[in-house]
Every structure is written in C-alpha cells, then in structure tokens.
Amino acid sequence: MGLLDAFLSLGTGSKKNSYEARKERMDYLIEEVTANIYFKQLAVQTSVNLIAKTLARCEFKTFKNGKVHKGETYYSLNIEPNINQSKTAFLNDLVSQLIYSDEGALVVQTDDMQLLVADSYQRNKYAVKSNDYQFVESNNYVFQRTFYEKDVLFLELNNKQIRATIDGLYDSYGKLISGSIKNYNRKNARKLVLNISALFDQEFDKYENEGDEESEADKRIDDLMNNRFKNFFAEGDSVVTLEEGLKLDDFSSSDTKNQASSRDIRAAVDDVIDLVAMAFHIPRGLLKGDVADIEQMTNNFLTFCINPIIEQIENELNRKLFTKEEYLAGNCVKISTDRIKAFDLKDIAGSMEVLVRIGAFSVNDVLEFIGKERIDEAWADEHIITKNYAEIDKYLKASYKKVK
Template identity: 40%
Template structure:
C-alpha cells in the first residue's frame, strides 16, 4: 500500500498524470561565467607570453643571462611561455603572484603567507612550489611580488554572476519546458490492482516513458490494459525561438561584463571579426601595456635596482610583437622612419621579427637630402644661404 499511496499522489483528481513531475530537475549552476573568465585569462596570458623582454646595459641592448631567463627558460622545468602564463593566471585569479629566485632560476609560488609592514620590508614565508614547501623566509627585496588591484576582479565577477546565473538558469528552464513533450495518461477504473499490474505501471512511468521522450528518431510506446496517452501540443516556434534568443542575450551580457572587468574588448573575447584592428589596439593600450609596465617596474626595482636603472641598465617589455602585421601594411611607415633617421636598417628588420645584420652600415642612421633646418627655410635660403 505504500507504493500505491506514493503513486496515487502523482495524479490529479481527474485521473491524469502531470508528466513534468517525472522530468529530472534542471541544474541551477551554469558555467558561462567561468568560460568567460578563462577566455580572458588565456587571452591576456597568451599576449604577455608573446612579448619580448628586452634587457639593456648602459643604454645598449644586450642578450645576456637575464634575457635568456625571461625569454627562453626561467627554470629547468618551464619554458618562458608556460612560466608567464602561470604568472598571469595567478595574478588575475588571485590578484597577486609571488616569484622567487633560487640558484639563478625563477619559480612561481603556488602558496605563501605574507607579513605586511609599514616602515620595513614585508616578509614572505610558508612558500609552496609544485607541492614542495620551502623552509626559508624571504624579504620583499628578494622576491617579485606582482599585485594587480586592491580588490580581486574575480570576486566582483562572482557577485555579479550570482544574479545573472539565476536569470540564465530560469531562461533555460523556461526554454526546456516549452520544448518538452507533455501529455496525459488515462488510466481506466478497471485497471488491475494486482502487484504485477502496479509494477508494470511503475515501469511504464519511470522507464519506458523516459526512453520514449528521449528518443531522437521515431519511437513507439506500447500501451496495454486500456491505458491511453494523449500528447498536449507544445508552444509555438516563435516563443521557443524567443526563449533561445533570451538565453543567448544573457550569455552575451556575461561575456561583456567579464570583458569590461578585465579591460578586454568584448568582440575579441567572443571572436567577432568586425573592427578587429581597432579592438586589438585598444586591448594592447588599456590591458596589456599597463600589465607589462607593472611587471617591468617590479623587475627593475628588485633585480636591477636604483643605481643600475639610472645608468640605463634595465628591462623593458616590448609588446609590439603581439599584434601580427602584414609586411605590406608596415612597409610605408618603416620607409618613413628609415629616411628621417629614426630607424636604422637593423631596427626595421627587428620590427619585422627578423634578425638584425649587426654590421656597421646596417646600424647607421640614414636621412634623405630633402630635409634641412627649419630656421634656414624660414630665412628663405638653402643650407648654404642660397634660395
């Protein structure tokens, strides 16, 4: 009788069964926010890893030990691309990233504890790297401690998504209900009350109806003992299409809000090709360049120090190579820079991602003869005083 009490409670007074009570609950948690955040992090990390970390000594470019560490192999287990992706991932997700130098190599800390002070150096301890906990403590001057903002961006995004996640889940629920099959099952009063008949009815409702509704092709549902199933017409296509567009609109909003939080142009995040050049320029100007400056400032003040920096021995992050350019698009500008003496031939080759010739004539500056001093032209004469 316990089974019959449960079963009879599913029916309405007219003997019909609401089939939606047999449909599994729709998961409220959706992952569009995490997808948007991951897309932003990957986009930023890929851009930074494509940058070149230029090292200068006394104002001259030098490819030495530091250049190799920052651009090729920070440590024996990671390439520079993987290393800087890890740094950016932690910086964006946790709002800070700690990098220590051990035996001339750089390592990203997975965990650490910091003791903050106002008038003396901060202390970092309980440092964990790849599951190994260090016993040493480090002073502020001995580590790179990159900090992004005062408040974690991801925390702000989480708060925003708490409301939008409910809207998306509700829209999904509405869309699925409008597209779900519904019907009524009529059970005659003469239906057998035997235990076998009740087991067959339970199997029909819990198993065979489920397979019938989930069938992607044609399906037949055999009914016995006078059972009759009548399908209830679904909503119109226009309404279901509207629900689909509403869900897509909410998802687009999530991507837009996350992109704004990370200062990434939304069209880049969503893969739109319209105005790509302008979007990339904005991405470099407002997102990547400030981040590159943050990294360079911390490295310069800790690794090089004040004395070396003032003597033009420092590190600079070149983000110009992030953007892929067609050689035909830059040929004109490079020619102008060459003829006014701003670029040498080696400078032009490096701008194109090619190796410089490193010869005396390729490093020389050239200028067209059409230029002369401004005050000479103002007096109405040439270089020798002639008109």
C-alpha cells in the same frame, strides 16, 4: 536553499523510491551548480588566456649601460624562466595568480636563478621595514626559507576587489541563467497525459491474488512508466504498446511562439561575458571573437588592459634586479609590445621607409622589427638620412645666398 540543505531535504518521500529520488535530485543539483560555475569560469578563464597570450608576444628587452644586452636575464625572461616551463606557460600561471589570488601574484627566485610563480604564501606587511613572505609553495614544494621584498617580484591588480565584484555580479546572473535553462527545458519538453479507463482495471482484476500489496494493473503501469517509455522517449525510432483501456494524449505546445529559444540562455551568458570584460578593461567584442573593428578594439585592449600590467611588471623588474646607481647608468628592462599586433608587410612598408630615411631605424632595425634575420654587415647598422632634410638655420642661409 543551499546545496547542503537541498541534500538533507532529499530524505523525505516514499520509502519505495527514496534512494532513486535522492540520487536523481542530487545529480540534478550537482549538474546545475557545475553548469553555473562553468559559465563564469568560461568568461574569466577566457580573459586570463587572452591577457597571458598577449603578454607572451611581448619581448623583454634588457639593457646594459644604455645598450641592448642579451645575457642570462634576457634568456630567462624571454625563453625559459625555469626548467619546467616556457615563457608562455610561466606567464599564464602569473596572470592566473594575479586574477584568482586574493593577495596578488608572487614570483620567487631559487638559488639556481629559476623563476617560479607561487601557488600560495603568507605575506607579512610592514610600514617601515621590508615585507616578508613565508610558507611559499610552488608545484607542491614548500620553501623552508623566508623571502624578503627585495628577493621577490610581487604584482597585484589595481582593483583588489575585482574578483569579489565578479562573484557578486554573477550571484544574480547565475540565477538568471539557471532560470533561463529551466524555462527552456520546461517549454520545449514533451507533455503527455496517460488516460486510464475503468476497463483497464477490470481487465486485470482476474490476475489479482489475495495478499498482494500491488495489483496487476499497478504493476503494468509501473512497467510502462519505468521501462517501456524509456525507449519511447529516446532519440532513436521506437514503438510502445498500450493495453486496452490506456490512451496517450500529447499536450505539448505546437505553437512555435510559445516555445522557448536558446537565445535567451545565450543572452544571459553574453551578459556575464560583458561584465567580466568590463571588469578587466577588455573590449567585449575582442573577448567574444568579433572581427568587426578589430584594430580599434586591439588598440583599446593594449591601452587600458595590457599596458598597465606591463608597466607594473617592468617597474617591479627594474627596482628588484638593479640598484639605483645601475638603473641611472642605463641598466634596465623594457617590455616591447611591437610584436603583439599582426601586420602585413605591404601595410607597413611606407612607415618603415619613412623611419629609415629620417635616421630613426637602420636596415637591421627594420629586419628585427619584422622578425627577419639581421645582416652581418657594418652598413646594415648605419643610420642614414635623406639630403632633403636640413637644419632650419642652414636652410635659411643657403636660401639667402641664392637670392643674392
């Protein structure tokens, strides 16, 4: 039964409580549907936040003629893509559109060089000429111009059906979670039986007047069920009075084995998280916040989830920001993932020392890698190498001379 069908069916029932019944039933349906949406949104939005925060820790390095160059493009990609957003907020919108949009994520550049993530757009695809984008809207502003492929950055998931797949899987698990919640409430709810003896009706016969649609006994029962029992079942301490002829028996299960556990609900929710993690190639333990084997999970996350997205962003930036000649001359953007992992200086000291002594890193390279200030001295940019290393032919000649 759909939500509309359920709403229409609320009209049946007694006239006396028709409004209250419809309202109560409608509130229950809205609460149930909302709860199911929240469970799915929890898993998907957690994935979006994890991917966006990881990308925000990457550095977009810009190169000019093969050398690192920090200019307008570097500042825009790493600090302020537009006047209203930081890099982190911008990437969060980008990843959200990448996942939630049926087409993909579109980034347009304004006349004053600001980068904006489009909330909606119309994409016209062609085979032998440039695609174009119309009715581009961002933050309630609709552009009156047409954007062409060379003017935009367009990103899409490798599997465009990932959202449809998640929605399809959740259709079944949503029912399972809803059933688990109902089962939990049913088994753990208090079940009482109100016994009404013949003495109760006789006691109030004397109050009954001719022409009354409802007897005094019925009025007392209605008051008991609708008013006095409300405080009795409240969380705080309460007392309820019962007239002679009424008896309240508790039929709730006292056997803990027959009571439902919230772990059944949690297990169903965990299944939803596992399915979403699988769809986005995120290790399940990383999405749930597990700390066991965190290093291996992080490596897998970077390899199978983050790196493919980074490669797509990097390729799109390079083919749209630079011409073929400029790119071949060494003008490009490279996205560095070196700062994603948190590390202790003691853990990487040995590795840094090796990189310096073989000439791969200078002192300033090491300082920049660990997030420290560079040294404004010529020697800090020099690359050194230990004397223990030599070319193989020179080593053999020196050894031959010693033998002679």
